[in-house]
Structure formats: structure tokens, C-alpha cells
Amino acid sequence: MITFKCYLDGKEITDQNLIRALNQNEISVFESLRLYNGTVFRFNEHLKRFAESARSCGIDLPAIPVLIAAVQKALKAHGGADGFIRITFHAEKIFVMIGERKHNPAIYKTGVDLKTSSFRMPSPGETDVQAKTGNYRLQLLAGKPEGAYEWLFLDESHFVTEARVGNFFMVKKGSILTPPAVSVLNGITREVVIECARDLGLFVRETPLTRHEAFNADEAFxxxxxxxILPVRSLDGRLIQAPVPGPITLKLINCFHRKVNITCRPPKKVSEIRKSNARSSPSRIKKD
Structure with a gap:
């Protein structure tokens, strides 16, 4: 039997649960979610992917009602109506982090610059790209691109895959193109964007993309x-041809926000509920 003592700043840690968690040679799975007006957007879809990630990694995840309860308890303790949520399962424990990931509003007007990384995305046969795990080795090795906002990774055949933490789309001649889900993480936001495109009657195609095609995109995001949905201004110094954000990108952004507003309506105030009830109540007949 092997026993350990754990120290932090020279002081022994006596929390056995923490020691066990630190000593576990286990992979963790996680899921990122957004809270709008007190409602988690696409909660069911995120939980389904969370469960699939765990299953792919051979991890026994708690039942979905247990996960929902963990998130709800954390939201109640946090008390905020909007925010970013990360739920992680590691060493048989559910961790829920809630906070904000603020982005400069200017980048949505000017777009961001991308650089092609020299690191290659592993093939689906080498790693399960659909499983969201704590193993971000490639992204950490690539580091933060100097003079750009984000990396764009290619696979071993030099086809475009994805950014460090996001999916890539481009627009050409009115069609929306994106790398096939088999070679990238099929993000929930990616799925919503494809859904928006079809709602708008736009053509969407999942297809391998070269850098040449990306260099000549009419729009990208x-x-x-x-x-x-974050507009892209350039890739490796080549500027995107259309104004940024482009017209199709703007349509998708507006559609996405409509879906968020429909799904995550703000709760009505008591005064608004009373007014609504008053308007819907039958008028009283005044008796002489």
C-alpha cells in the first residue's frame, strides 16, 4: 500500500478528498455552457455531449438528474443571471465553475486575426476529437499566437480543422462551408449556427477546406x-474580402441571438405579471 502526504506552502493538507483527487491518474471530462437570463442555453444538448465524452473515455458519469442538480445548486449559490459555466467530472467528483469570460466588444466589429499553427491536429484514429477532456496538450504546446488572436490548426493532410477552442466557418459565393465534424469537435454553437443557416434558407456544406480556400473566403468566423459567433478579419496576413462582419455572418449572429432570446426569456417581474393578468382577465360589468 502506498500512502502520501501532500503539502502546500510547506503546510500539510489534511483534506483526504483533495489528496485523492490530486493523486488520481485519471482523465477529466468537462463541458462549457452559457447562462442567459437565469437559463442555461441548450442545456440538454450540452449534457448529452458531456455523457458521450465520458463514455468515450470509459468514465462512469453520474446520472443526468444528478448533473442537473449539481449545476442548479451551484447557480443558486452563485446567484447571477448571466455567465459562463464549466462543469467538470474528475476523480468521481462534480465540479461546477461559474463566472464571466468577457471579450472586448470591438472584436465583433473589427474581426480577429488568425495564424496557421505549425502543430498538426491528430487524426480521428489517434485521438477522439469529439470527447471534451482536460487533455489540451496540443493547444498548450501551440501557446498564444504572437500578433494574432487565435491559431488555426491543420490536420496531417494540411486541411483546415479548428481553432484552439472553437470551430471555423467560411462563406464563399453565398454558401457556408465548415470542416466535417469527423475531424473537429462538433461544438454546440456550431450546431446552432448550422441550424440558423438552414432556418435562413442558406446552403451549408461540411467539407474539407484548404488554406487556399480560406485565404479566398468572402467571410469567415x-x-x-x-x-x-466571432468574425474573422484575416488569416496569415491575408485580409478577408468582404466587410467585417460580412452580411451572412450578421444574419447568423442575429438568428443566434433570436434563438437565445426565445429559449432564455428573462423572468417577468411581479408588476408585469399582474398587468398581463389584468389584460387577459374578463372585463367586469358594473352594476347600477
């Missing part, structure tokens, strides 16, 4: 839970 990134998606993830935190960014939502």
Missing part, C-alpha cells in the same frame, strides 16, 4: 460557447 469562429464559434464557441463563449464567443458565440
Amino acid at each position: 469562429l464559434t464557441n460557447t463563449s464567443w458565440e
